[in-house]
Amino acid sequence: MKKIGYHDADTYEFYKKYGFAIFRNVFTPDEVKQLRQGLVESFSQKSSYPDDWDNKELLTSVRFDFFNRYKDFRWVLFKQGITDALNTVLGKPHFILTESVAHYEGFGAWHKDTTTQEKMGERFHYDEDFNMIECGIYLQDNDPVYGGGLDIVPFSHLDKSDPFVPVSGKGKLSGLMNRIKNYTSQKNATKNGVQLETKAGDFVVFNKKATHRASPCNVPSKPKEMEKYAIFFLAGSDNVHVKLYTNFIKKRYDYMKDYKLDEGYRQACEEKGVKLVLPD
């Protein structure tokens, strides 16, 4: 796969054309070190939240609702470089969702972040003015052998259909058709995708409709310092789509059913001018 280091990737024009943007050095080496240490500690303890998991195949370990539950990491969201990047890609005002998550050694296959909602019958992501992004803070360089960053298919945010949505129907025939469809979609994405050349502390954003995956780790073990730690959150340019999405995830995730926003988090967002959108 082509490994690409774009140098003009921090503009709205670039994002609109390719479906992603890269903001370099948003976090200093000291901040990266501090964040990695914090995450090493968090992932070394068993989570007290039933929706989190540890040691699963491929996605390994996750901590959901991250900024709400882990107050020591909230500064990440409030950092000026993050706000500037979001202003560039989404405009001002923009909106932050309650969905944020930390990953340890997560290596999922190619997909779109709209695949699940489309499978469940939602279509609002095809609206002309839909502009929602997944935001990723990667705390290691993206390495050709160990991974640690993002692979993405440029222009795929413009697709008019999602090749990862299975054909409908039950039974052996649709099962077989779906295995073939998925195999072909994964293969095509690998052919057309690029590995983003990012460094620890860069901030990567991509349109929720872009086809992407975690850059894979191609060896069975790796040095500790190359282990993958990343923080993701969602944002959008208008609160209509953000609200539609937030209400969709409320149906999907158990923890969203009786979602509790920490008062300190709410206040901090208000003070910093971060517009947090809650489900109805």
Ligand SMILES: O=C(O)CCC(=O)C(=O)O
């Ligand atoms: O793990 C990664 O690097 C990619 C993130 C991802 O696939 C997702 O958030 O949907």
